[in-house]
Amino acid sequence: MSKEPDILRPALLSDRFNTLSYDRESHEVIVLDRRVYPFETRYERYGTVEGxxxxxxxxVVQGGPPLAYVAGLGLALAAQSCRGQHVAEQRGCVEEAAKRLVRTRPTADDLHWLMEHALVAGLEAIELDEDAFEAILGYVEGEIARGNEVSRACGRHAASLLESGDKVLTxxxxxxxxxxxxxxxxxxGKEIELIASETRPYLQGARLTASQAVEMNIPVTVITDGMAAHLMSEGNVTKYVTAADRIALDGSICNKVGTFEHAIAARYHNIPFYVLGYDGPDPATPTGKDIPIEERNSREVLFQGGQRIAVxxxxxxxxxxxxxxPGLVSRIITERGIFEPGEMAAYFDA
Incomplete structure (x- = not known):
């Protein structure tokens, strides 16, 4: 008797509405805590912009688009808190909130782009004596829905580059x-295996990537961050795929630290490196040298799970x-199609 086929469905983190939202009754921003997921599915609630x-x-929220959406919902929260105030007070309230939220993470361009447009939506509503809260929230929720469609299209294009039997490092x-x-x-009908580098210090590969693969019945192997080159030398990696927190117009890509060294190893072993570029390059970033690199607190390296791991x-x-x-990147995949790194400017005409 033949086995019934697995029910195919995307995993939980595929739909951003599963992980972040605005509660109109309590006026709180609700966020899945990715620091503890998947071992605990815990949603945190925030009633202030500072929170x-x-x-x-x-x-608590991780990844370029999700953190941008959460910031946008935070701006809606600010607009709600100053409803009914004079125009100047409302304008000052949302502008100050936007400044605070933009300062949170300097590298990812999604945050800066979305906040700029959400702020414009709110300020225009204030000037027209309309509800800035509804204007901002409507805009942000529309962007979340658009982002979901971008993810689907990008993933569909990326799947066309995979072959049955591929062992994909991410x-x-x-x-x-x-x-x-x-x-x-x-x-x-392609049989794909995933290899997830653990990704110190927050272990997004070991937790998030691996959990999504398991949820979709995709075979996944977790490795430490230093093992990739060895696996490549054994012939146990056939493709290398990551996302990008920012893409420059010259085709340089910025992603979680460690991406670059895996790309060097992939090039040495003639393994293609594909980048999930979602909705394309940042038009305000000409080259990779123009991307600011966030330097986080060194305690995040020195401690793991609250325990000090270094002397x-x-x-x-x-x-x-x-x-x-760009010389180490094979293709950049967007919702509009697949591009050579040196041709990223063509994205805007696609």
Missing amino acids: VARSIEEM HCFAGAALNYMLFYAREQ EGAQARYPAFDVTP
């Missing part, structure tokens, strides 16, 4: 597009991202 900002800084958690890439590859007196550094030059 929302700290949720971004303290890694670093950190490449987000919803990675889930859709795996989903569409399986739907097309007292030792110091640490934590640049959260690195930049991979």
Whole structure:
């Protein structure tokens, strides 16, 4: 008797509405705590702009688009808190909130782009004596829905580059597009194995990437961050796929620190490196040298699960991202199609 086929469905983190929302009754921003997921499915609630900002800084929410959406919901929360005030007071309230939220993470361009447009929506509503809260929230929720569609399209294009039997290395958690890439590859009958580097110090690969693969019945193997080159030398990696927190117009990509060194190893072993570029490059970033790299608190390297893992007196550094030059990138995959790194400017005409 033949086995019934698995029911194919994208995993939980594929739909951003599963992980973040605005509660109109309590006026709180609700965020899935990715620091503890999947071992605990815990949603945190924030009723102040400062609380929302700290949720971004303290890694409750992770990933370029999700943290941008949470910041946008935080701006809606600010607009709600100053409803009914004079025009100047409302304007000052949302402008100050926007400044605080934008300061949370300097590297990811999604945050800055979305906050700029959400702020414009709110200020225009204030000038027209309309409800800034509804204007901002409507805009942000529309962007979340659009982002979900972008993820599906990006993942569908990425699946076309995979072949049955591929062993795909990934670093950190490449987000919803990675889930859709795996989903569409399986739907097309391709047998794919995933290799997830653990991604110190927050272990997004070991927790988030691995959990999504398990949820979709995709075979997944977790490795430490230093093992990738060895696996490549054995022939146990056939593709390397990550996301990007920012893409420059020259095709440089910025992603979780460690992406660059895996790209060097992939090039040495003639393994293609594909980047899930979602909705394309940042038009305000000409080259990789123009991308600011966030330097996070060194305690995040020195401590794991509240326990110090390095000897007292030792110091640490934590640049959260690195930049991979375009010469090491094979293709950049967006919702509009697949691009050579050196042709990213063509994205805007696609």
